[in-house]
Amino acid sequence: MERTGPSTLTAVNLRRVLAAAAVVLAAPVMSSCGVGFGAQTDQIYNPSAGTDDRSGAVNVLNALIVSAHDGSGTVVATLVNNDQTRADRLTGVTGTGPNSDVQVKAGGPTTIPANGLVNLANQGSITVTGKDVVPGRFLRLTYSFQHGASATLSTLVVSAADPQYSSVPLPSPSGR
Helix, strand or coil, X not given: CCCCCHHHXXXXXXXXXXXXXXXXXXXXXXXXXXXXXXXXXXXXXXXXXXXXXXXXXXXXXXEEEEEEEXXXXXXXXXXXXXXXXXXXXXXXEEECXXXXXXXXXXXXXXXXXXCCEEECCCCCCCEEECCCCCCCCEEEEEEEECCCCCEEEEEEEEXXXXXXXXXXXXXXXXXX
């Protein structure tokens, strides 16, 4: 028969108290893994297919190419001028590196007002043609500006069959 006197109960209670104290003390340490200035919740997250470049005076946001036919597509991006006093202008978009053979034809408004933006999906008309313009591929494109630094991005080619791109004007397949 086991003895359950005061010394046995005290030992059990002591172990319980120590276990509870360890849990209470460990909780703040275990939950603070992501705390600091670089915490993931402090990072910009853009839940879209496009790519962003925020390194210059002009931000290139959600850049992608919408393609209805292999070999041609429309460049879509939002250009945001961070200069509070001076307008900037998109002077060109070119294929870079392995995509230097891609042909780009620009049209539409290219002036970005001071502290303003231009949405190329609605206001621009930049078309791209070339053998690499195929949904699912990435093209290296460089966006050049009159005052701001150029931005080079790996730009995803998406299919125009996706309903969210139904309003994007597309080049005709004969325009290749």
